[in-house]
Each structure stands twice: as C-alpha cells, then as structure tokens.
Amino acid sequence: MRDGVGLGCALAWIAILGLFVPCEVRAQTLSVEETEDLVRSRYFEGLPEDQASQIGPEGAARLVEMLADPGERANHDHVLLALGLCGAPGAFDAIADWAQSPRTGDVDRDAFKAWQALPYALGHLSRHDPRAFGPLEAQLAAGPPRWRFRHHRGGRLARLARHAAANALAETGSPEARRALDRAVRNSTDPEFDAHLRDARARHAQRVREQSR
Structure with missing residues (x-):
C-alpha cells in the first residue's frame, strides 16, 4: 500500500x-x-x-x-x-x-547495483531536497541487511553501506553533510571506519574549496 x-x-x-x-x-x-x-x-x-x-x-x-x-x-x-x-x-x-x-535472501545483480547507487542518488538529491540527508546519515550507522548477493553478506554489506554513505556525503560539500560526518566520527567505535570517515572529511573539505572558486 x-x-x-x-x-x-x-x-x-x-x-x-x-x-x-x-x-x-x-x-x-x-x-x-x-x-x-x-x-x-x-x-x-x-x-x-x-x-x-x-x-x-x-x-x-x-x-x-x-x-x-x-x-x-x-x-x-x-x-x-x-x-x-x-x-x-x-x-x-x-x-x-x-x-x-523489503528484501530477503539472495538478490540479483540488478538489485545489488541499484543498492550501490542509492547513497549517491541521495547525495545528488540533497542539493535539491534536504530530506535526502536523513537516510544518508542513517546509513552511516547501517547494520547488516537481511539479504545477500553472492559473497556479499552481513557485516561486509554493512561496511559497504557505511563507506558509500560517507563518500556520498563528502561529495556534496555541504555544511549539513559535514555535520553528519562529524557526528559519525564522534559516535564511531570502529577504527577502520574512523579512518574512512577522516578521509571523507578531507574530501569534503576539498569539495568546499572547489565550490568556492
């Protein structure tokens, strides 16, 4: 419905x-x-x-x-x-x-490709509609989904989701994205993700400089 x-x-x-x-x-x-x-x-x-x-x-x-x-x-x-x-x-x-x-069990390649595109679609949309920041920030704390694609499953998928959300936020260069990345850094207890977030914040800063030229 x-x-x-x-x-x-x-x-x-x-x-x-x-x-x-x-x-x-x-x-x-x-x-x-x-x-x-x-x-x-x-x-x-x-x-x-x-x-x-x-x-x-x-x-x-x-x-x-x-x-x-x-x-x-x-x-x-x-x-x-x-x-x-x-x-x-x-x-x-x-x-x-x-x-x-809802998705459960094995998904096909088409669904997996679309799932990979989702955070970047939201990142682009955030320039037009600030509501897109909500699901993007939520994905920074994504847990394992209930579906799988080939060898991608569980924690591996959760890690891919978190990294993609950070990348998409970084590319926007927006203040809202920077605040979301900062909150993720404060809340993270994963050293590997912490390093990725630091890289994302550096790329965000670069995008800000590019947009100000």
Missing part, C-alpha cells in the same frame, strides 16, 4: 511542477524518450550527470514509473541516479519507496 501511495504522491508533485515550468526552460529539457534512452544505456564512466540534470517533469514522472516497474530493474541503478540529479519534487518519495522495499 505504501508503495502505491508513494508512487502516486511522487507523480502528483511532478505533474504540478510541470504546470509552472516556463516554455523556454521546457525546450532545454530531455524528452521522455531521451530520458528513457539515457537511463537504459550503458556507460564506461557512469551516467552522464549533465544530461541527467536536464530531465524535466515529464521525464522525471517516467523515471518514477520505471523505478516501480520490476521489468525495468536492470536500469534501476541509473534511474535512481537520474532522479537524484534532476531533483524533481517527487524524487525523494520515489527513492525512499524503493529503498524501503
């Missing part, structure tokens, strides 16, 4: 936004077909962020549908990232619904 409500809310927000987008801005956005092609293509160096940021309300609404469609699961990693990068008003609800979907 929650998935259906979340999908409906996300699509409603995006539809409302489309009513207020000026014509000259719409002309610069990707069409629905271009949006589909973007997230269905394979890339050696990752999803093109500049193109994903040009996705408009109609394309974002299509992404929300694709994220809820099991038939598109091979593209869910790119769909998550694209929703975060375009920052549509319904993106947070759609991403949160996907993240909270």
